[in-house]
Amino acid sequence: MSDTDYVLAKVQEAFKAAFDVDPKQITMDTSAADIPLWDSVGHLSLASNLEEVFGISLDVDELMEMENVREIVRVITPKLAQKAHSAGGQ
Amino acid sequence: MAGITHEADPFSLRGKTILVVGGTRGIGQAISLRLARAGASVIANYLRNEQAAGQLKAIAAQEQLAISQCRADLTSEKGLEQLDHAIQEQAPNLDGLIYCAATGIHRPLDELTERHFDWTFNLNVRAFFKLIKLVKARFSKGSSVVAISSWGATRALPSYSLVGASKGALESFARHLAVELAPAGVRVNIVTAGAVLTDAWKAMPNSEARLAETIRRTPAGRLVTAEEVAYGVQFLCSDAASGIVGHTLILDGGAGILA
Numbered sequence: 584m585s586d587t588d589y590v591l592a593k594v595q596e597a598f599k600a601a602f603d604v605d606p607k608q609i610t611m612d613t614s615a616a617d618i619p620l621w622d623s624v625g626h627l628s629l630a631s632n633l634e635e636v637f638g639i640s641l642d643v644d645e646l647m648e649m650e651n652v653r654e655i656v657r658v659i660t661p662k663l664a665q666k667a668h669s670a671g672g673q
Numbered sequence: 674m675a676g677i678t679h680e681a682d683p684f685s686l687r688g689k690t691i692l693v694v695g696g697t698r699g700i701g702q703a704i705s706l707r708l709a710r711a712g713a714s715v716i717a718n719y720l721r722n723e724q725a726a727g728q729l730k731a732i733a734a735q736e737q738l739a740i741s742q743c744r745a746d747l748t749s750e751k752g753l754e755q756l757d758h759a760i761q762e763q764a765p766n767l768d769g770l771i772y773c774a775a776t777g778i779h780r781p782l783d784e785l786t787e788r789h790f791d792w793t794f795n796l797n798v799r800a801f802f803k804l805i806k807l808v809k810a811r812f813s814k815g816s817s818v819v820a821i822s823s824w825g826a827t828r829a830l831p832s833y834s835l836v837g838a839s840k841g842a843l844e845s846f847a848r849h850l851a852v853e854l855a856p857a858g859v860r861v862n863i864v865t866a867g868a869v870l871t872d873a874w875k876a877m878p879n880s881e882a883r884l885a886e887t888i889r890r891t892p893a894g895r896l897v898t899a900e901e902v903a904y905g906v907q908f909l910c911s912d913a914a915s916g917i918v919g920h921t922l923i924l925d926g927g928a929g930i931l932a
Contacts, residue, residue, distance in 0.1 A: 614723075615722050616722065621721065621722070623695070623720060623775065623776035623796065624775070624776050627776050627777060627778050627789070628778065631789065640788060641788065642788070642791075643791055646792060
């Protein structure tokens with residue numbers, strides 16, 4: 584499984600927790616237009632679930648960049664690398 | 674002092690340009706439609722949901738309503754610039770601003786973090802502050818600002834502390850603005866909506882049981898509709914409300930008056 588596939592699988596988990604959608608429905612091309620509950624309130628629920636699933640923190644700017652799944656993966660991937668690097672250095 | 678000028682129909686919004694932030698879905702969509710049906714040119718801002726924006730666009734086209742849309746993230750400088758540009762394209766002056774954008778995390782205190790606080794207050798309060806500063810110079814005499822609030826600003830609801838606190842801050846800010854802007858002929862008021870069945874409600878924990886309990890406790894015996902909230906906003910934007918400043922109009926079917 585590639586890094587992107589791993590991140591996408593975890594992102595699907597977060598979508599399932601936030602919106603109760605079928606994880607298979609979530610692809611790299613999924614955007615708010617595809618998920619009726621993904622509005623301003625839903626976005627914070629999703630972000631909160633992403634933080635829990637990945638064990639990371641998202642700031643306000645990052646939150647606003649995450650307009651679709653591709654952007655979510657783009658924001659999260661370097662954070663995971665940084666997290667792994669920090670854990671390795673301890 | 675500007676009073677009632679449209680003697681024939683003081684409730685008409687003909688000739689007014691009104692910005693509705695968060696204006697393409699739920700209560701915001703109902704407000705955009707109502708204001709446009711009352712004659713206003715509406716700029717409906719939204720951020721995320723293209724589907725709802727498309728639905729509003731289709732209704733506007735079918736009814737030949739003057740509703741334009743602007744997709745912009747008001748928590749960013751770029752988004753504010755985009756919105757400012759959209760207003761400039763429509764009209765140099767604004768006659769109204771409805772702040773209906775809202776977000777929030779619905780969790781008990783132990784599950785809330787500082788980031789949840791920042792996320793919630795960033796849109797619900799800070800963006801309103803920045804937007805008012807941005808568009809203040811565009812307000813013509815007789816303009817109306819309406820901040821959309823909720824029960825949680827003054828009452829405790831389960832898992833609603835952050836959103837409620839942000840709405841409380843929004844209301845307080847709006848009342849202070851009402852005093853500051855009134856001498857310039859700009860009226861600022863608040864609309865507090867009770868439970869309205871929208872997707873935002875559906876996102877709350879245990880929403881079905883809470884809605885059933887709300888209906889049981891509401892003297893009117895039903896939920897308020899988004900359209901009823903929109904009529905309240907139309908009134909506050911109209912010349913018929915020219916004497917109303919810093920008021921909180923509660924639209925909740927009477928639920929809030931019960932002990």
